[in-house]
Amino acid sequence: MRELLDATQFSIEALYAEEKWLKAHSAGIRLNNSQVYQVAPSELDRISSLKTPNQVLLIAQQPTFRYTPDKLNSSLSIYLDDIRDPGNLGTIIRIADWFGISNIFCSPGCATWTNPKVVQASMGGFLRVQIHTIELQELRNAVPKLSILGMMLDGHDIRKMERPKAGLIVIGNESRGITPLNQGLLTDRITIPRPPKGGAESLNAAVATGIICAQWALEE
Secondary structure, eight states, X not given: OHHHHHOTTSOEEEEEEOHHHHHHHGGGOOSOGGGEEEOOHHHHHHHOSSSSOOSEEEEEOOOOOOOOHHHHHHSEEEEESSOOOHHHHHHHHHHHHHTTOOEEEEOTTSOOTTSHHHHHHHTTGGGTSEEEEOOHHHHHHHSTXXXXXXXXXXXXXXXXXXXXXXEEEEEOBTTTBSOHHHXXXXXXXXXXXXXXXXXXXXXXXXXXXXXXXXXXXXXX
């Protein structure tokens, strides 16, 4: 909550909190009195979407993030193709935040990043990672020479590849993988090799994202 109150890109509309929380944090709340409401635990329980609400609830305007082609040409970004599970999306945002990846691009079929479950799972990562909703084809049109690396079972071993300086890492849907349409836009296919004794058919989308980010971040 402290991070969100201090985040300049989010415009705070209202804050609802229990008396003990307000007393403990009043010195750090830079809001007008008309924006701060003291509520009873029972009232907080009614207005919160959580089964077990915390002592405070905050309403903020959703920011509009913008990207420029040079961002895609100068750093690694993540593209999520139809990631539906809010927990997966939130965890991927948290992973990107950990490894310093500033932009995540989502296909229109992805879970919404403002979903409370996504926000919770991101552990504050949504404050530092910009999330954009856009078709992969549109990104390809904007940056025709963009490297688009898709996580596929039949891809090249990421351990044997030189870390790309820029481009998109495409992570597919939890059960269906990358859509056929977007597979046609890939400039290369990459994979996390399964050891001979490995038995699982595939990796969770967030786990796969974490592994590839760790592999290539350590090469910097």
